[in-house]
Amino acid sequence: MDQQAHPTRTTLPGIGTRYDLTTEGGKHVSVVVHTDGRRFLGFHDPEDDDNCRDSVPLHPGEAAALSQLLLPSPTDALPTAIEIDLVTEQIQITARSPYAGRTLGDTQARSRTGASIVAVLRRTGATPSPTPDFRFATGDTLVVVGTREGVDAVSNLITAG
Amino acid sequence: MHETTSLLIELGAVLLALGILGRIAGRVGFSPIPLYLLAGLAFGHGGLLPLDASEEFVATGAEIGVILLLLLLGLEYTAADLVGTLKTQYLSGIVDFLLNALPGAAIALLLGMGPVAAVALAGVTWISSSGVIAKVVGDLGRLGNRETPVVLGILVLEDLSMAVYLPILTALLAGVGFAGGSITLLISLGTVSIVLFVALRYGRLISRAVSSDNPEMLLLVVLGLTLLVAGIAARLQVSAAVGAFLVGIALSGEVAKGARNLLSPLRDLFAAVFFVFFGLSTDPADIPPVLGIALALAVFTALTKIATGWYAARKAGVKPAGRWRAGGTLVARGEFSIVIAGLAVGVEPRLGPLATAYVLILVILGPITARYTEPAVRKLKSLRTPPADPPAAERLESPASTTT
Numbered sequence: 001m002d003q004q005a006h007p008t009r010t011t012l013p014g015i016g017t018r019y020d021l022t023t024e025g026g027k028h029v030s031v032v033v034h035t036d037g038r039r040f041l042g043f044h045d046p047e048d049d050d051n052c053r054d055s056v057p058l059h060p061g062e063a064a065a066l067s068q069l070l071l072p073s074p075t076d077a078l079p080t081a082i083e084i085d086l087v088t089e090q091i092q093i094t095a096r097s098p099y100a101g102r103t104l105g106d107t108q109a110r111s112r113t114g115a116s117i118v119a120v121l122r123r124t125g126a127t128p129s130p131t132p133d134f135r136f137a138t139g140d141t142l143v144v145v146g147t148r149e150g151v152d153a154v155s156n157l158i159t160a161g
Numbered sequence: 162m163h164e165t166t167s168l169l170i171e172l173g174a175v176l177l178a179l180g181i182l183g184r185i186a187g188r189v190g191f192s193p194i195p196l197y198l199l200a201g202l203a204f205g206h207g208g209l210l211p212l213d214a215s216e217e218f219v220a221t222g223a224e225i226g227v228i229l230l231l232l233l234l235g236l237e238y239t240a241a242d243l244v245g246t247l248k249t250q251y252l253s254g255i256v257d258f259l260l261n262a263l264p265g266a267a268i269a270l271l272l273g274m275g276p277v278a279a280v281a282l283a284g285v286t287w288i289s290s291s292g293v294i295a296k297v298v299g300d301l302g303r304l305g306n307r308e309t310p311v312v313l314g315i316l317v318l319e320d321l322s323m324a325v326y327l328p329i330l331t332a333l334l335a336g337v338g339f340a341g342g343s344i345t346l347l348i349s350l351g352t353v354s355i356v357l358f359v360a361l362r363y364g365r366l367i368s369r370a371v372s373s374d375n376p377e378m379l380l381l382v383v384l385g386l387t388l389l390v391a392g393i394a395a396r397l398q399v400s401a402a403v404g405a406f407l408v409g410i411a412l413s414g415e416v417a418k419g420a421r422n423l424l425s426p427l428r429d430l431f432a433a434v435f436f437v438f439f440g441l442s443t444d445p446a447d448i449p450p451v452l453g454i455a456l457a458l459a460v461f462t463a464l465t466k467i468a469t470g471w472y473a474a475r476k477a478g479v480k481p482a483g484r485w486r487a488g489g490t491l492v493a494r495g496e497f498s499i500v501i502a503g504l505a506v507g508v509e510p511r512l513g514p515l516a517t518a519y520v521l522i523l524v525i526l527g528p529i530t531a532r533y534t535e536p537a538v539r540k541l542k543s544l545r546t547p548p549a550d551p552p553a554a555e556r557l558e559s560p561a562s563t564t565t
Contacts, residue, residue: 010310011242011245011310012304012309012310012313013237013238013239013242013243013245013246013310013313013314013316013317014234014237014238014242014291014295014313014316014317015295015298015299015304015313018304018305018309018310020305030305031305032304032305034304035237035418035421040299040302040304040305042302042304042305042306044305048480048482048483049307049480050306050307050308050479050480050482050483050486051303051306051307051482051483051486052302052303052304052305052306054302055302055303055304055305123415
C-alpha cells in the first residue's frame with residue numbers, strides 16, 4: 001500500500017508527455033503534460049481501454065491545487081498528539097530581494113524565524129541542504145519548511161529584508 | 162506616399178476581415194484556414210476586390226509566413242522525438258507515403274501535368290496537417306488515448322520527410338534534371354542527418370548560445386537567425402522553409418519554449434497572410450473545372466489516410482476501435498499542402514485551383530472523419546456479421562463521404 005506506484009511514460013511528440021496509471025482497483029487514469037504547461041486528466045473507458053471516456057483540461061494553477069489535494073502530506077504520518085503544523089513553501093529570490101548575491105548565513109533565517117531553508121532550486125539544478133556559505137542568485141527558488149508563521153516570516157525577510 | 166496610404170488601407174481591410182472571419186471560425190469550432198483561403202479567393206484576381214498596392218508586401222509576408230510555420234513546427238519537436246519516432250515507426254511512414262503520395266502523382270500524370278507537377282501533387286495529398294490534427298485531438302479529449310502517439314508519430318515522420326522532400330521539389334522546379342535532383346536528394350539527406358546529429362549532441366550548447374532572459378532580444382535573435390538561415394538555404398537551392406525547420410529542431414528546452422511563446426502570434430499573423438496570398442493568386446473562375454477531380458481525389462485520399470492510420474495503429478498494438486480512430490484523425494490536410502502547391506504553382510497553373518479545392522474539402526472533412534469514423538464503423542459492424550479480417554477501406558465510403 002505504502003510504496004509508490006510507477007506510472008508508465010509515453011512521449012507525445014509536439015504535444016508533451018503522457019503518464020498512465022492503473023490503480024489497484026483496476027481503473028486506468030492518464031495525465032498528459034502539455035508543453036504549454038496545461039495538464040489533461042484522462043479517465044479511460046473500461047469497455048475500450050485505448051479510449052478516454054472523459055478528459056479534464058487543467059490550467060497550471062488548477063493542476064497545482066489538485067496535486068496538493070492528492071499529495072499524501074508527510075505530516076499525516078506523524079502522531080496527532082504532537083500538534084505540529086508544518087508547511088512547505090517555495091520562495092523566489094527576485095532582483096529586488098536584498099539577499100540576491102548574498103549568502104544563506106547572511107539571512108540568519110533559522111534563528112530569526114524558526115523556519116529552515118532546506119533546498120535551493122536553480123535552472124541548472126537543485127542544491128539540497130545548502131550550507132551557510134551558499135550564495136543566492138536572482139531567480140533562485142528557496143524551499144522553506146516550518147510553521148505557517150515561520151515560513152511567512154522567511155518570505156517577508158527574503159522579499160523585503 | 163500615396164502608395165503607402167493605399168497599402169495601409171488595403172492591408173488593414175484584409176487583416177480586419179481575417180480577424181472577423183477567424184472569430185466566426187472560432188465560434189463554430191473550425192480551423193480558420195479554409196476561411197483565409199476563401200478570403201484570398203474573394204479579394205484576388207477575378208474576385209470581388211482586386212488588391213494591387215499591397216500585392217508585393219503580401220507576397221513577402223507570405224514568404225515569412227511559410228518560414229515561421231516551419232520554424233514553429235521545428236520548435237515543437239526535439240531531435241530525440243524525431244529520431245525515436247523514426248526508429249519505431251519508419252514502416253508506417255513508408256506505408257503512409259505509398260498510400261497517400263502515389264494517388265496524387267497518378268492524378269497529375271493522368272491529367273497530363275508532367276512529372277514535376279506530379280511530384281508536387283504527391284506532396285499535396287501526402288502530408289497531413291499537423292496543426293489541424295493536433296488541435297482536433299486535443300478538442301476531442303483524445304490526448305490520453307493509446308492511438309494518439311501513433312497519430313502524432315505519423316505527423317512527425319511526415320514533417321521530417323518534408324525536410325527532404327521540399328529541397329527535391331525546389332530543385333525540380335528550378336529545372337534541374339533527374340541527376341541534379343538525385344544530388345539534391347543526397348545533399349538534403351546529409352544536411353538533415355547532420356542537423357539531427359548536432360541537435361542531439363550539442364542542442365544544449367546551441368540553445369544556451371541563443372538563450373536570453375530578455376524576451377525582446379530572444380525574439381530578435383531567433384527571428385534573425387531563422388530568416389538568415391532560411392535565406393542562405395534558399396540561395397543554396399535547398400528550400401527556405403526547410404532551413405527554418407532545421408533551426409527549429411536545433412533549438413530546444415527553455416529557448417524553444419520562450420521562442421514558441423514569442424513567435425506564435427507572429428506566425429499566426431503571417432501564416433494568415435500566406436493563406437490569403439495563395440487565395441489571391443488563384444482565380445476563383447478556375448476552381449469549378451477542377452472541382453470534380455478535387456472531390457474524387459479528396460474522397461480517395463481520405464480513405465487511404467484512414468487505411469494508413471489503421472495500419473500504423475495495428476502495428477502499435479492498438480485495438481480495432483482505436484485503429485479506426487487513428488485513421489479518421491489523419492484525414493485533414495492543410496497548411497503544407499498549400500505550401501507545396503504554392504511553390505509549384507508556376508509550373509502548372511491548374512495546380513493552384515486543384516490544391517485549393519482539395520484542401521478546402523479535406524480541412525473541413527478532416528475533423529468530421531476524426532470524430533465519426535469509429536462510430537460509423539461500429540454501426541456498420543453491428544449491421545453485418547463482424548468479419549474476421551480487417552475490412553477494406555471502401556467499406557467506409559458510405560458513412561464517411563455522405564457527411565460532406
